[in-house]
Amino acid sequence: MSKSVSKVVLAYSGGLDTSAIVPWLKENYDCEVVAFVADVGQGEEELAGVEEKALASGASSCFIADLKDKFVKEVIFPTLKTGAIYEGQYLLGTALARPIIAQAQVEIARKVGADALAHGCTGKGNDQVRFESCFAALAPDLQVIAPWREWNLRSRPQLLAYLAERKIPCAASATKIYSRDANLWHISTEGGELEDPWNAPSEQVWSWTAEPEQAPDEAQYLTLSFNKGEWVALNDKAIEPVDAIAQLNEIAGKHGVGRLDMVENRLVGMKSRGCYETPAGTVLYAALQGLESLVLDRATQDYRIRLGNEFAQLLYDGRWFTPLRDVMLAATTKLAEPLSGDIVVKLYKGQVTVTQKRSPNSLYSNAFATFDEDEVYNQKHAEGFIRLYSLASRIRSLQQKGEGSS
Known part of the structure; x- marks a missing residue:
């Protein structure tokens, strides 16, 4: 509590934590609390009655911002092109x-x-770093309050008791098996049996995807079309990005595509385990990688892979509003210029497989690659290439045998 505050905007979800934070801020900072809710595609269930909950908790007002379209166009699609x-x-x-x-x-x-x-x-967690790094870049003059680093409430029963004492309604229960976070792109699940990495996830962990063994016995094929790395059509029909991602999540999820059980390295230093479901994203990444294999030369593709790894780290670490992000996305835009074409994917029992690919910018030439007789490649020329390519190894071996000349 570094200085006096008159009005604070709280990132509010309507869950137990933020329901308790509203009265806590009012009591400990003697301030007005404005609730802010971001609709990033988490679903109508999570948003239902959220304004009423905020006001019942003591917020003076509640703003709900529909960010889905902006989320896709300004964050998801640019990041997808990086391969992060x-x-x-x-x-x-x-x-x-x-x-x-x-x-x-x-x-x-x-x-x-x-x-x-x-x-x-x-x-x-990582999110405190992500939010506060963004705040530092966009509004360094505003004070940041993180109640979990200040208050002495440490458990769900304590939070529920805190709300009950103040007669603030809350639908949460004292026992909550999992912690989930959902948006248009994915849903994550942590806690419960997942806190022991020796425990396999039970079926109740998964929300969006079918158990692969129970998925349809017949494969489904989809055609995805791209223009300069941007997804523009599904089965030859132009897409509206938000609806298309939701539709693809449903289609791929039905086939059990997009599950991940991972122990990751958090930015703050500890390891954590999470189960992630990203059906549409898994399909789109596979399709773009298939297109890249067709149109990018080896050196360019290697660079794109390195850039993707670096961009993933930048995004994970919360450094979105930085000059480095601008530079990396500018490079990605250039790299994606030839990424136009069609990709056919097969969805079956938890797997997505690229089965067909075509592009007007394809570098694949059957005339060069064929095993049959051709008139464009003289195989005798390979001998000189190999001798030059392996020259350093040849010289080293000769020196080691004492046969090299000074």
């Missing part, structure tokens, strides 16, 4: 949403004349 995958597995569903939420929260704070921002992130 954290630690070779995670498609960054939670990290992707944080910059767009933090930016909108700052805009609301400016609109209502707030002098502080607050969030419900714990002191153990």
Whole structure:
């Protein structure tokens, strides 16, 4: 509690934590609390009655911002083109949403004349870093309040008792098996049996995807079309990005595609285990990788892979609003210029497989690659290439045998 606060904008979800944070802020900072809710595609269930909950908790007002379209066009699609995958597995569903939420929260704070921002992130996780790094870049003059780093409430029963004492209604129960975070791109699940990495996830962990063994016995084929790395059509029909991702989540989820059970390295230093479901993202990444294999030369593809790894780290670490992000996305835009074409994917029993690919910018030439007789490649020329390519190894071997000349 570093200085006095008159009005604070709280990133509010309507869950137990943020329901308790509203009265806590009023009591401990003697301030007005404005609730801010970001609709990033988490679903109508989570948003139902959220304004009423905020006001019942003591908020003076509640703003709900529909960020889905902006989320897709300004964050998901640009990141997709980079090929960013954290630690070779995670498609960054939670990290992707944080910059767009933090930016909108700052805009609301400016609109209502707030002098502080607050969030419900714990002191153990990545999200506190992500939110506060965005706040630092966008609104360094605003104070940031993180109740989980200040209060002495440490458990769900304590939070429920705190609300009950103040006669604030809350539908949460004392026992909550899992912690979930959902948006248009993915849903994550942590806690419960997942806290022991020796425990396999039970079926109740998964929300969006079918058990692969129970998925349809007949494969489904989809055609995805891209223009300069942007997804533009599904089965030859132009897409509206938000609806298309939701539709693809449903289609791929039905086939059990997009499950990930991962132990990852958090930014704050500890390891954590999460189960992630990203059906549409898994299909789109596979399709774009198939297209890249057709149109990018080896050196360019190697660079794109390195850039993707670096961008994944940047995004995971909450450094979206930085000059480095601008530079990396500019490079990605250039790299994606030839990524136009069609990809056919097969969805079957938890797997997505690229089966067909075509592009007007394809570097694949049957005339060169054929095993049959051709008139464009003289195989005798390979001997000189190999001798030059392996020259260093040849010289080293001769020196070791004492046969090299000085």
